[in-house]
Amino acid sequence: MSLLAVRDVAKHFGAVVALRSANLTVEVGEIHALVGANGAGKSTLVKLLTGVFRPDRGTIEVNDQVRHFPSPASAQQAGIAAVFQDPTLIPDLTIAENLRLTNVAAPAVRRCLQNMDLSTIDFGEIVGDLPLPLLRMLDLARALARDPQLLILDEITAALPSDLAERVFLVMRDWRKQGRSVLFISHRLKEVGVYCDRATVLRDGSDVGTMVPEESGEAALVELMLGPAAQDLPAEASVSGTTEINTGHTVIDTAEVPLVQVHELQVGNEVNGVSFDVRPGEIVGVAALEGQGQDALFAALAGRRKRDGGDVYVKGSPVSPSTPYDAIRAGMVLVPADRVEALLPQRSVHENISLPLYNRIAEWGAIRIARENRLVREAVQRLQIDVRAQRQVRRLSGGNQQKVTVARWLAAGFQVLLLFDPTRGIDIGTKRQIHALLRQLAAEGIGVLMFTSELPEVQLVCDRVLVLYEGKVVRELPAVAADEAALLHAAHGLTEAEGVA
Amino acid sequence: MSSVAAATGATSFIPASTRRRFLRRNTWTLAIYGVFLALLLVEKIVHSSLGAFDFENLVIYSLPLAFAAMGQATVVLIGGIDLSIGPMMALVNVVAATWLATASFQQSILYALVIIVGVAALGALTGLVITVSRVPDIIVTLATGFIWSGVALRVLPSPGGGVQSVDFSNLVNGELWGVIPEGALVLAVIILVVWLPFYRSKMGLSVYALGSNRTAAFLSGVNVARTRIAAYALGGAFVAMAGLALTAATSTGDPNSAANYTLNSVASVVLGGVSLAGGRGGLLGPVAAAFVLGLIGIILGFMQVDPNWALVIQGVIVVLVMLFAGVLTLRRQQ
Numbered sequence: 001m002s003l004l005a006v007r008d009v010a011k012h013f014g015a016v017v018a019l020r021s022a023n024l025t026v027e028v029g030e031i032h033a034l035v036g037a038n039g040a041g042k043s044t045l046v047k048l049l050t051g052v053f054r055p056d057r058g059t060i061e062v063n064d065q066v067r068h069f070p071s072p073a074s075a076q077q078a079g080i081a082a083v084f085q086d087p088t089l090i091p092d093l094t095i096a097e098n099l100r101l102t103n104v105a106a107p108a109v110r111r112c113l114q115n116m117d118l119s120t121i122d123f124g125e126i127v128g129d130l131p132l133p134l135l136r137m138l139d140l141a142r143a144l145a146r147d148p149q150l151l152i153l154d155e156i157t158a159a160l161p162s163d164l165a166e167r168v169f170l171v172m173r174d175w176r177k178q179g180r181s182v183l184f185i186s187h188r189l190k191e192v193g194v195y196c197d198r199a200t201v202l203r204d205g206s207d208v209g210t211m212v213p214e215e216s217g218e219a220a221l222v223e224l225m226l227g228p229a230a231q232d233l234p235a236e237a238s239v240s241g242t243t244e245i246n247t248g249h250t251v252i253d254t255a256e257v258p259l260v261q262v263h264e265l266q267v268g269n270e271v272n273g274v275s276f277d278v279r280p281g282e283i284v285g286v287a288a289l290e291g292q293g294q295d296a297l298f299a300a301l302a303g304r305r306k307r308d309g310g311d312v313y314v315k316g317s318p319v320s321p322s323t324p325y326d327a328i329r330a331g332m333v334l335v336p337a338d339r340v341e342a343l344l345p346q347r348s349v350h351e352n353i354s355l356p357l358y359n360r361i362a363e364w365g366a367i368r369i370a371r372e373n374r375l376v377r378e379a380v381q382r383l384q385i386d387v388r389a390q391r392q393v394r395r396l397s398g399g400n401q402q403k404v405t406v407a408r409w410l411a412a413g414f415q416v417l418l419l420f421d422p423t424r425g426i427d428i429g430t431k432r433q434i435h436a437l438l439r440q441l442a443a444e445g446i447g448v449l450m451f452t453s454e455l456p457e458v459q460l461v462c463d464r465v466l467v468l469y470e471g472k473v474v475r476e477l478p479a480v481a482a483d484e485a486a487l488l489h490a491a492h493g494l495t496e497a498e499g500v501a
Numbered sequence: 502m503s504s505v506a507a508a509t510g511a512t513s514f515i516p517a518s519t520r521r522r523f524l525r526r527n528t529w530t531l532a533i534y535g536v537f538l539a540l541l542l543v544e545k546i547v548h549s550s551l552g553a554f555d556f557e558n559l560v561i562y563s564l565p566l567a568f569a570a571m572g573q574a575t576v577v578l579i580g581g582i583d584l585s586i587g588p589m590m591a592l593v594n595v596v597a598a599t600w601l602a603t604a605s606f607q608q609s610i611l612y613a614l615v616i617i618v619g620v621a622a623l624g625a626l627t628g629l630v631i632t633v634s635r636v637p638d639i640i641v642t643l644a645t646g647f648i649w650s651g652v653a654l655r656v657l658p659s660p661g662g663g664v665q666s667v668d669f670s671n672l673v674n675g676e677l678w679g680v681i682p683e684g685a686l687v688l689a690v691i692i693l694v695v696w697l698p699f700y701r702s703k704m705g706l707s708v709y710a711l712g713s714n715r716t717a718a719f720l721s722g723v724n725v726a727r728t729r730i731a732a733y734a735l736g737g738a739f740v741a742m743a744g745l746a747l748t749a750a751t752s753t754g755d756p757n758s759a760a761n762y763t764l765n766s767v768a769s770v771v772l773g774g775v776s777l778a779g780g781r782g783g784l785l786g787p788v789a790a791a792f793v794l795g796l797i798g799i800i801l802g803f804m805q806v807d808p809n810w811a812l813v814i815q816g817v818i819v820v821l822v823m824l825f826a827g828v829l830t831l832r833r834q835q
Contacts, residue, residue, distance in 0.1 A: 052720065073722035088720040092713035092780040093706065094522075101706040102721045124519055126526070 003028045009058030016389045018044040020205035031182045033192040036202035037427030050082045051075035081148035085155045087135040091128035108145035116167045152183045189218040259447035266309030270296035272471035278447040285462035286451040293471035294451045302334035303327035331415035342405040345394035356412035379407035399430035419450040455484045529774030530786040540796045548803045560682040561750045563795030568743035569762045570769035570787035575736040580712040580779030581638035585646035587763035592653040593744025598662025598754025609669040617741040624737020628730035653756040662754035673749035712779025
């Protein structure tokens with residue numbers, strides 16, 4: 001007898017098939033992982049289990065009884081509570097009001113928070129004033145307080161610093177000990193390998209296998225996720241934890257004028273005197289724990305925030321962008337962390353890519369259709385964007401959306417690419433494609449500054465890395481030396497001496 | 502001495518953070534009441550014999566807009582907008598003027614209740630249509646506005662009717678003990694008896710949740726359809742009161758009397774600190790804003806400004822206030 005049995009469930013949105021035929025069983029007292037590339041149908045399956053969507057076909061059984069969930073409330077009554085990818089707390093209400101709205105008893109939530117070492121939260125705070133990681137923990141505590149048989153965690157660790165993620169894992173294990181179950185969705189296969197009893201792999205809307213990750217290993221999961229198509233992908237960037245180390249992809253002529261020079265940059269009290277160069281053909285990584293000034297650094301360079309001091313030069317001439325328009329004119333373009341921020345979700349792939357072509361007033365006349373079509377086509381081909389759902393960008397999977405945000409700059413042309421965590425929440429296949437593309441672009445002589453929260457990525461793509469701590473560059477490492485341990489040490493503000501000790 | 506101690510004891514009993522948040526959430530409402538008091542001072546200067554009569558005048562003049570603003574605010578809080586408020590007030594006005602022309606006080610009250618319930622039902626229907634059709638609020642209410650206008654003209658093609666019961670019209674025009682305008686009392690009672698319990702109920706929370714983040718509200722298990730229908734129904738009830746107040750104030754039915762109320766209600770809502778995106782604000786702000794708009798009109802009247810120019814000046818004042826508030830908000834964010 002299983003706690004949850006999903007049989008042959010299908011769901012489509014218009015012409016796009018999100019789930020072809022998915023099966024999933026979760027036993028009592030089990031931590032079960034659901035993995036798959038972007039667009040494989042994980043989020044859709046979660047939404048079917050929580051009453052957000054209704055399946056076109058197939059059945060969902062809880063404790064051997066077929067259940068229908070016409071609304072999120074009905075799924076909660078059946079003992080399923082979820083922490084969704086996006087926070088579901090209402091920003092304009094206080095925590096206490098949010099709990100009252102959802103009929104969850106405040107003392108129960110308080111107890112759950114205490115178990116997670118978060119007892120100091122004031123329930124009178126307005127949710128919109130709280131930082132994102134804390135909201136994720138509140139969402140979790142609220143779900144736990146409902147005392148569900150099945151707890152669904154959809155990408156909860158993506159937005160969490162490692163110390164909070166650890167507490168989530170403790171909660172999961174504790175939950176299993178009490179004989180209840182967790183459905184855990186994550187792109188971080190390491191987490192799946194360490195904490196999950198079984199893992200079901202989705203590919204293209206169908207389940208392609210269930211395995212015990214401890215026995216089969218992460219590599220087997222990846223193979224299953226990628227399927228036969230994986231052989232076509234460039235093998236340059238490999239799975240995290242393997243041996244391929246970037247020993248300096250490019251030969252850099254140090255005599256050349258740097259593409260970007262940043263001198264003593266000051267932004268609010270978040271960035272305190274940061275200086276560095278990016279040379280043509282170089283990929284410079286930025287690594288930091290949550291909230292060490294990386295957001296402000298990228299915002300200032302991209303013209304989204306005013307800087308309070310310091311100088312920035314592009315190709316030797318000073319720039320001080322006060323709007324993104326200025327930065328783009330200077331040749332510095334941004335791919336932000338939140339894809340939704342960069343895209344026009346309801347417009348087509350074509351329009352999203354061609355948009356920056358018309359930044360200059362001189363371009364406001366008739367559209368040169370042939371040129372536009374050519375530029376867009378080239379960008380789409382180069383990035384291998386899946387254009388099946390191209391009429392509205394919001395219907396694309398996360399990985400494809402991210403490709404569109406990069407593609408628009410390819411079409412428009414640029415000199416410096418600022419990437420803020422470009423592969424967060426993206427499947428491994430697309431990640432490889434993006435890594436390969438970055439190396440290619442660098443080889444063509446552009447400069448890249450890339451913040452990444454996935455430390456192994458540094459060695460896979462970057463030439464060197466700057467480690468930020470409390471708004472300062474505390475360490476600069478060549479890629480060879482930038483393994484996870486070294487980066488983590490530096491990112492925690494430990495000096496080399498302390499690291500050794 | 503002991504009362505002072507008790508008072509300070511009472512304030513320190515409320516934690517500082519709670520007071521700070523209360524101020525933060527209600528800055529705008531408090532500010533708009535400040536503007537209202539400042540304008541009263543201005544009126545005192547331009548019109549030295551300011552007295553109870555003037556307050557009564559202000560209440561009679563502003564009460565319909567105050568109720569209309571409450572109706573608009575209820576709908577705007579869920580992230581909607583109601584463009585049928587003016588036409589609906591006109592419809593209420595002509596129906597009420599027809600029914601009340603020969604009614605006793607008791608009958609008048611009964612008719613008023615029937616009208617309030619009926620308009621609330623029409624509001625619920627509007628909310629249902631928006632929910633089922635998924636057509637945006639602005640389009641549905643624009644369309645229903647045409648319907649109410651047409652029906653109002655069918656009911657009473659040219660001005661006429663009236664209010665027979667003096668006691669009934671005194672609910673808006675009268676005064677208690679010769680000082681307190683009864684209209685203000687009615688407004689206060691409605692806010693205390695209708696809005697406050699609603700605001701404190703789970704349905705009230707749902708209204709704010711829906712306006713604040715519809716997806717999050719849905720995922721939290723809020724019944725989106727029921728909440729929207731409830732907000733439109735309550736908004737409808739307030740609009741009915743606005744139409745009744747207009748009828749009592751003018752003692753006549755006129756299908757063209759309420760044309761300006763739609764946009765004025767939006768202006769009051771915005772001026773009253775309700776976010777047009779929904780989820781933020783309350784009803785006390787818009788009510789004060791309605792009185793501010795009324796007071797500006799009255800002051801300009803005393804100053805014998807040409808009514809056409811008065812409209813221009815009112816518009817400029819609204820823009821300036823919004824500009825000032827916008828700059829303040831921007832500075833606070835930085």
